[in-house]
Amino acid sequence: MSSRWGYTGITIVSAMLCLALNGAANAGAAPSSFSDRTVSKHTDDGWTVSASKLREKVRSVPPLDQSPWTREGYLSLKGAADIRGTGKVAVNSGALSVGFAVACNTDVTSGVTLGVTGGPTAQMSISYPPAVILGAQVMPNISTTLRPGTISDVSFGSKKLAAAHAGVELDGVHLKVSGCLGPVAVRAYVSVAISTPLNDNTIHVYGKPHYL
Template sequence: MLMEEDGLRTSARRRAATGVVAAAVAAGLAAGAGAGVAAPAAFADRQVSKTTADGWRVTAIKADEKVRSVAPLNQSPWTREGFLSLRGEGRITGNGRTAVSAGTVSSGFQIGCNTDVTSGITLGVTAGPTAQMSISWPPALIVGAQTNGNISTTLKPGTIADIPFGTKRLAGPTAGLTVDGVHVKVDGCLGPVVVRSYVTVAISTPTNDNTINVYGQPHYL
């Protein structure tokens, strides 16, 4: 009798686990299907200004941000694919007490994976060797800008990857860099993949270093 009850409980647990996996897979499929019909999302420009201890007014500007989610070419429920556009700009105004000796403006995206299914442990689903993200685009034709052409990184649940698009030196009171249609692909991720843009402006004087950040609105890929 005890063996029969244990068998019934084991069977019930298996059915429940199967139901969780099925629901998760269905959610992944739905997310992938929805990405194929989603219109490009454009976000409002944002800027943050701060006055440094030396008296300079430093402004970080996030502009022309767009996130376009698409159905993945491999038609896999574990893949998220899209295209990103962003302009980052930095400005220095005012009359500081000491001259600015160096400055940069950087931009990029922070990307997070909700659930990594590649270990074969999470929800009992096996998908591949490791959750991977890749971003690639042609080098930007910006004189004096340092850009990153191809980026690959490992995404794990509960972590956020910081993906820099490039850095432009502030040779004058203003500078910026623009990337358009950057391809991003995340493999081995079940559930939401969230992206958030950022722009960082940093300046240095003989007496102080200052960094200003502005962030965009999180968006599901």
């Protein structure tokens, strides 16, 4: 009985290792570009609010550490917010948020460390990205823990709305997930929220899943 269980365990581990190695071998393909998408909502206050997901690209690359438990890639995304119409009450405040949802299929450690590093624009300042001075909050380094069966929303940037249009764009954001067996899924999102004296409204637009 113990011998049969031993062979079964070896077979399962071997199959999982082949899955990881195949995923690493398929990495490094040309970037996957996803179509732009806009979602609009007409609020009770008379405003038309739009959230747009633009210029989304996901590129999987072979991990630099050559580990079968590591997934690595580069992400690009632009989020845009627009407010149109002649509302019956003024918009007090609003915010645009841009990011990716990240999920690990199977955890092979006690947790998975996710490291996100902004592209050259976000890294030009050592202490803070220069975009902060312009009013956008871009996170140059993010670290969190992924658990199997959970999805982590990782915000790459946010911006307060000071006019009827706003945008946040990130190009070549580096994503690395360590200690994960099987595919790592990423899905872009853009959120726009506005507030008036009478109502609060939030709309979202999502991209398609991509597997690193």
